Amino acid sequence: MKPSITELLTLLEALKSGVAGHSVEDFYYLSRAALVKDETQFDRFDKIFAAHFEGIEDAFRSLVGEVPDDWLQKQAELMLSEEERAQIEAMGGFDKLMEALRERLEDQQERHEGGNKWIGTAGTSPFGAHGYNPEGVRIGQQGSRHRRAVKVWDKREYRNLDDKIELGTRNIKIALRKLRKFAREGAADQLDLDDTIDKTARNAGLLDIRMVPERHNAVKVLLCLDIGGSMDDHVRICEEMFSAARTEFKHLEYFYFHNFVYESMWKDNRRRHAERIPTSEITHKYGSDYKLVFVGDATMSPYEIVYAGGSVEHWNEEPGAVWIKRLLDTYPKAIWLNPEPEQRWGYTPSIKLTRELMDDRMYPLTIRGLDDGIKRLH
Amino acid sequence: MTDKKFKGTNSYIATDDLKMAVNAAVTLERPILIKGEPGTGKTQLAFEIAAALGRPMYEWHIKSTTKAQQGLYDYDAVARLRDSQLGDDRVHDIANYIVRGKIWEAFESDVQPVLLIDEIDKADIEFPNDLLQELDRMEFYVYETKQLVKASHRPIIVITSNNEKELPDAFLRRCFFHYIKFPDQKTMEQIIDVHYPGLKKSLLKEALEAFYKVRDVPGLKKKPSTSELLDWIKLLLAEDIPPEALRAEDNRKAIPPLHGALLKNEQDVHLFEQLVFLDRRNTSRQ
Numbered sequence: 043m044k045p046s047i048t049e050l051l052t053l054l055e056a057l058k059s060g061v062a063g064h065s066v067e068d069f070y071y072l073s074r075a076a077l078v079k080d081e082t083q084f085d086r087f088d089k090i091f092a093a094h095f096e097g098i099e100d101a102f103r104s105l106v107g108e109v110p111d112d113w114l115q116k117q118a119e120l121m122l123s124e125e126e127r128a129q130i131e132a133m134g135g136f137d138k139l140m141e142a143l144r145e146r147l148e149d150q151q152e153r154h155e156g157g158n159k160w161i162g163t164a165g166t167s168p169f170g171a172h173g174y175n176p177e178g179v180r181i182g183q184q185g186s187r188h189r190r191a192v193k194v195w196d197k198r199e200y201r202n203l204d205d206k207i208e209l210g211t212r213n214i215k216i217a218l219r220k221l222r223k224f225a226r227e228g229a230a231d232q233l234d235l236d237d238t239i240d241k242t243a244r245n246a247g248l249l250d251i252r253m254v255p256e257r258h259n260a261v262k263v264l265l266c267l268d269i270g271g272s273m274d275d276h277v278r279i280c281e282e283m284f285s286a287a288r289t290e291f292k293h294l295e296y297f298y299f300h301n302f303v304y305e306s307m308w309k310d311n312r313r314r315h316a317e318r319i320p321t322s323e324i325t326h327k328y329g330s331d332y333k334l335v336f337v338g339d340a341t342m343s344p345y346e347i348v349y350a351g352g353s354v355e356h357w358n359e360e361p362g363a364v365w366i367k368r369l370l371d372t373y374p375k376a377i378w379l380n381p382e383p384e385q386r387w388g389y390t391p392s393i394k395l396t397r398e399l400m401d402d403r404m405y406p407l408t409i410r411g412l413d414d415g416i417k418r419l420h
Numbered sequence: 421m422t423d424k425k426f427k428g429t430n431s432y433i434a435t436d437d438l439k440m441a442v443n444a445a446v447t448l449e450r451p452i453l454i455k456g457e458p459g460t461g462k463t464q465l466a467f468e469i470a471a472a473l474g475r476p477m478y479e480w481h482i483k484s485t486t487k488a489q490q491g492l493y494d495y496d497a498v499a500r501l502r503d504s505q506l507g508d509d510r511v512h513d514i515a516n517y518i519v520r521g522k523i524w525e526a527f528e529s530d531v532q533p534v535l536l537i538d539e540i541d542k543a544d545i546e547f548p549n550d551l552l553q554e555l556d557r558m559e560f561y562v563y564e565t566k567q568l569v570k571a572s573h574r575p576i577i578v579i580t581s582n583n584e585k586e587l588p589d590a591f592l593r594r595c596f597f598h599y600i601k602f603p604d605q606k607t608m609e610q611i612i613d614v615h616y617p618g619l620k621k622s623l624l625k626e627a628l629e630a631f632y633k634v635r636d637v638p639g640l641k642k643k644p645s646t647s648e649l650l651d652w653i654k655l656l657l658a659e660d661i662p663p664e665a666l667r668a669e670d671n672r673k674a675i676p677p678l679h680g681a682l683l684k685n686e687q688d689v690h691l692f693e694q695l696v697f698l699d700r701r702n703t704s705r706q
Contacts, residue, residue, distance in 0.1 A: 046589075046593050048593045048594070049593055052448065052450065052596075055448055056444045056447065057450055059447050059448065061440070061444045061447045061448075062440070062444075068440060071436060071437040071440035071441065072440050072441075072444055074437070074597075075437070075440060075441035075445075075452075075596045075597055075598055076444065076445055076597075078455070078597060079587075079589075079592035079595065079597040080592075080597075081455060081599035084599065154472075247664060248502075248505055249501050249505060251498050267554070268468060319688050389697070
C-alpha cells in the first residue's frame with residue numbers, strides 16, 4: 043500500500059478539524075476514506091489496521107477494561123434462572139464468580155473472535171451458565187465502542203475484492219472491465235477536413251462544417267482456451283471469462299485446445315473430434331494484428347510439449363513447442379494467462395517450459411495478472 | 421467548517437463509514453469518490469447530501485464522449501464563424517460564444533452547492549487528469565476572454581464510478597474514497613422501511629428472504645440490487661401478493677412472483693428456471 047504525503051496530510055487535517063470524534067471506529071473509517079482509494083486494497087488495510095491496533099487495544103482495555111460489577115450482576119440476574127442462581131451460590135456466590143471472571147479477563151491477551159475458552163463449556167463452567175454472551179469478555183464492554191470497531195476490520199469483508207486472489211464470480215466483473223478498457227480505445231468526434239472543404243465549396247463559400255466519428259481502434263483478439271484434463275478445476279473460471287470476453291470484443295475469435303497447442307484446435311467442444319481447424323489455417327486467416335491470449339494451466343507432462351507424439355489425445359507429428367513457436371511468430375503480441383497460483387509455477391516443469399516458450403509472458407489469472415498482461419499486449 | 425453533519429435522510433440510510441467519509445469530505449471541502457455495485461445508491465447519495473444540508477444541486481453526467489473542458493465551458497467557434505459570415509453584430513464580443521459548463525455554474529452559486537460528477541469512469545482515461553487543477557484550486561482560466569473563474573464557495577463534489585476504468589493516482593490522492601458495499605439484511609430492512617413505512621412484517625421477511633436467496637444463486641449474470649428490490653416490493657404491494665406466496669418452501673418450487681423486477685437478463689431467468697426444475701425433480705424423487 044502506498045498512501046502519499048498528500049493523503050496523510052488530508053487525514054491529519056481531518057483529525058484536526060474533529061471530523062472523527064474520539065473512537066477507534068471513527069478513526070478507522072476516516073483513515074480508510076482518506077488513505078485507501080481502491081476497494082481491492084481494503085482487505086490489506088483491514089489487516090494492517092488490525093495488526094497495528096492489536097496492542098493498543100490492550101492498552102485501551104487496561105484503561106477502560108474494569109468490568110463494572112453492578113452492571114454485570116444485574117445482567118446475570120436477568121439472564122439466570124432460579125436453578126442456575128442456586129448453582130452459583132454453590133460456587134461461592136457472585137463475588138467469587140466475578141473474581142474468576144476477572145482473572146480470565148486478564149489471562150486473555152488476544153482478540154476474542156476465537157475465544158473458545160469462554161464458550162463451549164456451557165453445561166458446567168460458571169461462565170457457560172450465563173450462556174448469553176459467547177465472547178465472554180465483551181460482557182463488560184458492551185458500552186465501549188472500540189470493541190465493536192475491532193469487529194469491523196476483523197470481519198475482513200473486503201477479502202474477495204483483493205486483487206491478488208484468483209478470479210471468482212465476485213471479482214470476474216472487475217476483470218471484465220479491465221478487458222473492456224483494453225477493447226475500447228478512443229471515442230471522439232473529428233473534423234472531416236475533405237468533406238468540409240467540399241461542402242463549403244458547394245455552399246458557395248459559406249462554411250459548412252462536417253464531422254465524422256473517430257474510427258474505433260478495435261482490438262482484435264484470438265483467445266485460446268485449454269479445456270478438459272487438468273483444466274477441469276479451472277473450466278468454470280475460464281468459461282466465465284470467455285463468455286464475458288465474447289460480448290466485449292468485436293473482433294474476438296476463440297479456439298479450444300487440450301493441454302497444449304498442436305496442429306489443430308476446435309471451436310465447439312461438443313464436436314471437438316469432428317470439427318477441427320488446422321492451426322496453420324488459423325495463422326493464415328487471422329492477421330498478425332490480432333493479439334493472442336492463451337488461457338491454460340500449462341500443467342502436464344513436459345513430453346507433451348517437447349516431443350513429437352507427446353500429446354495424450356492423439357499422435358502429433360510435430361511437438362507442441364514448434365506449434366506455439368509458429369503461433370508466436372505470427373502473433374508477436376501474445377500472453378498466457380494461468381489459473382494456477384503463481385507460487386506453484388516454479389514447481390511444475392511444464393509451466394516453466396511454457397513460460398520460457400512464451401518469453402516470460404505468463405500471468406496469473408487474477409485481476410492483477412490480467413491487468414499486467416493487458417499492459418503487455420499494448 | 422460546516423455547521424451541519426450528514427446523517428442520512430428520511431429516504432436514505434447511510435452506514436457509519438459512509439457518513440464518516442461524507443462528513444470528512446464536506447468538512448475539508450475535498451471531492452468524494454463513490455464506488456460500488458450498480459443500484460446501491462451512488463448517484464442518489466449526492467441528491468441526499470444536497471437535500472440533507474439544504475444545498476443547491478448541479479449534475480454533470482459523463483458519457484464516453486465527454487471532455488473535461490465541457491464541464492468548464494465551450495467556445496462555440498462554429499457559431500461565431502457562421503455569424504461572421506452572416507454579418508451578425510454579436511460576433512464582435514467573444515463572450516457571446518462562451519457556453520458555461522456545469523462546473524462553472526456550480527462555482528458561481530451563491531451558497532455552497534453540491535456538484536455531482538456522475539460515472540466518471542465512462543469518460544476517456546485522461547478525463548480525471550484534465551480536471552485535477554480545477555478540483556484542487558476550484559478555479560480555472562477562460563483563455564478566450566482572459567478571465568479567471570474562481571469558486572465563491574468550494575462546492576461539495578460527489579464523484580461516482582462504476583469501476584470500468586482505473587482512475588489515475590494523482591486524481592485519487594485528492595479525493596476521499598468510499599466503497600458502498602451491498603447492504604446486509606439488517607441495513608436492507610431499514611432501507612425498505614424508509615421507502616415503504618408500515619410494510620407488513622410478514623411480507624418484508626418473506627420478500628427479503630426470497631431476495632437474498634435469488635442473490636445467492638451462483639452464476640447469475642446480474643445480481644439484483646437494492647433498487648431492484650425496492651421496485652419489486654412496490655410491485656408486490658401493487659399486486660397485493662400475500663406473504664405466503666413468497667414462502668421459502670414454495671420458493672424452491674417456483675420462481676418468485678413478478679421475478680421480472682429482479683432478474684433483468686433472460687439467461688438469468690433461464691438459469692433460475694433450470695434450478696427450480698432440478699429441485700422439483702429431486703423433491704419428487706424423494
